[in-house]
Amino acid sequence: HGGGERLCVRLPGVGVRREWDVAELRVLRDRITGGAVRHLPPREQLDVLKEFAGIAADASAPDSLAILAFLYMCLAISAKYGDVPSMDIAVWSELPTGAGLGSSAAYTVCLAAALLHACRAISCPLKDGEATARWTEEEMTLINSWAFQGERVIHGNPSGVDNAVGTWGGALRYQSGKITSLKRVPTLRILLTNTKVPRSTMVLVAGVKEKILKFPAIMNPVLDSIDAISQECQSVLEAMPTNPSPEYYPVLEELFDINQHHLNVIGVGHPSLDRLCRVTASHGLHSKLTGAGGGGCGITLLPPDATPLAVEAAKRDLCACGFECWETDIGAPGVTLHSSSSLNAEVLHALSES
């Protein structure tokens, strides 16, 4: 290795710590890109990277895919915008992996921002004394497109909606491959519950396609109805004030319930998710699955008039099912640069783990 420049990546959440010689990575980069980035990562490029990193050809564990996406993004971005950076990168996330919460997109969005920033393809938006800052629209578009490349490495054929939400935050509409931001999104309090039932988005998507082929006249109207629910939901959200009063919630709750039934019909439900819905319903709260379904997570809407007692009781009953849950908000901002001095002790501690 010769003691030259080093690139080090640490992912404490998935137990990864890797270090490479920058000169070696330059050689690898030229080998896979031929000096120029190809926009789609073809299978051969990834095969070379897997061999380099000692990852099995059919590896699907989060740590292997995280290393692979890192190597691909790092080399492709450096090939286009500058040199392979000599730096330490640490990524830590509160999101569980493989639960349908888009943790891979959160990862690739942060990586894209960090690598583009290291290669000076985007600016440093932080001004002196500021705790946080966000990039310009144009820079976010660039971050998003590279995050999507990383998502492709991890998922094969992702929709691009997860990295878009990670980049822009708020709420987005995805239809026929087109992603548009919602004009205005209120902050909605939710309970996010992980059933811990493992699922595979790929298998679930294949199952839905099979059901549509088997019963087109039955399934296509359900997809139309789901689309109409999204449109109705968008109208309701855009009409809601930033801190909405309780009377805005019943219609959202009704849409949650209908959508949850439809998702069961198209075959992405799971008994654990039904149980989640039943448990929260017994406390007057409405839930639906989130992500690809088939297990993974559900969200429960917490209207402002839900009493803390009811919410605590629901959380207790969900935990008694072996589920894990967090109270959080939807409609939060997207990718953000934080000054090191603004990081809290928990984050600093997590990032310093090796």
Place this chain on the structure above:
Amino acid sequence: HGGGERLCVRLPGVGVRREWDVAELRVLRDRITGGAVRHLPPREQLDVLKEFAGIAADASAPDSLAILAFLYMCLAISAKYGDVPSMDIAVWSELPTGAGLGSSAAYTVCLAAALLHACRAISCPLKDGEATARWTEEEMTLINSWAFQGERVIHGNPSGVDNAVGTWGGALRYQSGKITSLKRVPTLRILLTNTKVPRSTMVLVAGVKEKILKFPAIMNPVLDSIDAISQECQSVLEAMPTNPSPEYYPVLEELFDINQHHLNVIGVGHPSLDRLCRVTASHGLHSKLTGAGGGGCGITLLPPDATPLAVEAAKRDLCACGFECWETDIGAPGVTLHSSSSLNAEVLHALSES
């Protein structure tokens, strides 16, 4: 009363025993029909009958409606086809009332057949030595039309589908007010479960209409999907042999599940019906609500390879929920004339109760 001819009706299931002087009924008949039957029972005719029988104007209890339908059918049929008969009529049914099983139609179909037979508007199809016999198509059409008049007295604006099934048996298709018989129906073993949760068809139908008006773009596709389920189900049933082997069942079970979700979406579900489905699912059996929903009954498909042990376990768990259930068949024959000598002891006993 003068000791003349008497007409006596006994309905042991709803605790009714009434006896009238035939001469008095003749006067009543002429008063409401003016000597000729009007095809629709207008409100004033029913008001006169209620007053005569001492039934409150807003009565909705099964016994009151049963007496009212009897009087209306008896007088209207006798006005058209003959004299008011002097006879004893006893009606007993295994069906619970108000559970969405069409017990009122079963009642009016039998009454129509008995009254038309007493007035000689239809033949006696029983030949010497036969235990049971059925009427001709033409006679069944007449029975059905009068049963429908009785249903109108009881329900106001019924679809006519219950009396059609009661008359013709088997399975029927009902679409846009048109009723057609299925070509061929296999005998399907089912578990019929009464949740005993009371419901009102009228209130439920109003709720569905309201949901469609509130969310047309979401609800109309669901109705289209339900229609497609009926069509698919019809094709499957018509393709099934009379005693179908287990491989025909999974598609029916899938259609049951989808339909049950849709019925919840349009607002005719009930937690008790969800529970019923969950209990049977835990024994590998698929259920859906039947009738108008909102409580009432559910049916569970029993494939030929369902073990007696699983069926017994499901029944036991359903009873533990406070439900009542019976094993029965669908696809049975419609209105049938039985010779008195062929009636079993249980039926004879029930009919002799006063």
